[in-house]
Amino acid sequence: MKKNHSLLKAILITFLIFVVLSWFIGGGLFYKGTFYKADSSSALGLGDIFSLPFQAFYLFAEYGIIFLIIGGFYGVLNKTGVYHNIIKTIAGWFGKKKNLAIILSSLLIMTFESVIGSSILTFVLIPFFAAILTELGFNKKRVMFATVGAMIIGSFASLTGFGGIINYLLEISKKSLLKVRIIIFFISAIIMSVTLILKDRRDIDTEKMEFKYEVGSKKGIALVIILIIFMMIAIIGVYNFKDYLGIGFFANLSEKLAKVKVFNGVTAFGSWGVKDIAGLMLFTILVISLTYRIKFSELVEGFKEGVKPMIRVSFYATLAGVIFMYYYNSDTGYNFIDKIVNSIYSSSSEYLAFKTALATPIYTVLLNNQLFLANNVAAILVALSTNKSTLAASGLSLQLMSGISNLIVPTSYILMAGLAYYDISYGKWLKYIWKLLVVFILIAGIIILA
Secondary structure: OHHHHHHHHHHHHHHHHHHHHHHHOOOEEEEOOEEEEOOOOOOOOHHHHHHHHHHHHHHOHHHHHHHHHHHHHHHHHHHOOOHHHHHHHHHHHHOOOHHHHHHHHHHHHHHHHHHHOOHHHHHHHHHHHHHHHHHOOOOHHHHHHHHHHHHHHHHHOOOOOHHHHHHHHHOOOOOOOHHHHHHHHHHHHHHHHHHHHHHHHHOOOOOOOOOOOOOOOOOOHHHHHHHHHHHHHHHHHHOOHHHHHOOOHHHHHHHHHHOOHHHOOOOOOOOOOHHHHHHHHHHHHHHHHHHOOOOHHHHHHHHHHHHHHHHHHHHHHHHOOHHHHHHHHOOOOOEHHHHHHHHHHOOOOOOHHHHHHHHHHHHHHHOOOHHHHHHHHHHHHHHHOOOHHHHHHHHHHHHHHHHHHHOOOOOOHHHHHHHHHHOOOHHHHHHHHHHHHHHHHHHHHHHHHO
16 A cells, blocks of 8 residues: 555545635536536535545445455466466467567457446456566556556547447437547557557666466366356446347347346346446356365465455545545535536537537546446536537547546546556656647547547
8 A cells, every 4th residue: 555655645635626626616516417506505524524535435335346356356266276377378479579469468458448348347357468468578557558558548449338328328329420439449549559669669667567376287278268258248248239239139138037036136238237247256256166176265365365466456446436425425416516517518509529528527537437427428418409410529529538537537446446456656657648648639639629
């Protein structure tokens, strides 16, 4: 925890700034896209300063728990004795072509997030790719950028993931601005790949992640098959194929399974959340332990060993929701962010995409979850306009500016989780990413104003 004190400072300073601003800016509330001005003060007091951080851990407990389970999951993988062999084998495929490995890894993660749009499920892959890239000798900052950074860029260049959710909420065609999104995706992929190569030439940092492995004599093919099946089920669970792509097979399958008693209580495919991913991971741990005959005591030991390095990840991912508690926990629901956002939109559909570009970064600091953000902004957009092309352009603006904001805002739970996992200070990350950030802002500006 001591090494990452900058993360704690960044979150708490941001929170205190919000406390101060709440005394000088009046409050308001958006409800179903309509703004209501506060008739009483929405200022935060001393009680809020001390209570809201604790309440964040209560509300966002599932986010903290899922990161612990991810750690435990990899701890059990290590207990099989074959996990390191898999990592070494994959790293060995590239030989001296290290840059090819890191570019392919980043593109895979970016594509996965762009298409599927589940940050938690994407984060499940992060330790795996981190282990491969560390095995190849890359330092922490480059691996952070190639994994968590690629995930965030994937939401910026979303095709059917976050972008599909936005289109669904705006009730516009699944194919709205799809060609533009494809162009953005490829431009982003090229920029990310070039950045990784340039960083390789200029970066002299040698600080790397540390992984401890257990080595056994068993074969790893069974583990590979189990992990592939796990990921396939998880994708089917979290991705709404019916609403986003018009494929109803898995939704129909869910309806049939719901009629079987053994599947009582199982969430329908396409609507899985954090708890469902966690449940699948725990079930997969059981399957792995039975397949590799891991004793219960070893299973518990492996899980505990995997959890330890994820404790600080869990802490910061949860604490990142402290400002959202200001929005969620208000007795009246009034807050000054909604008032600022209302002043930007000014109850007019004119220049709606540009206004959304201004409002989204402000809202992103408050609403640290993309689903919360998309729901709130989409409700405002639908209330202001019924023009499908205007809504499509505004939805794309929301997508782009959300991705950019999540690269730097200290209330992004994914960013904070990534920095905590790699033990990188917030200041070092800003220094590492700022030039790329400027490039993406320019790209977004050109697209939004075009």
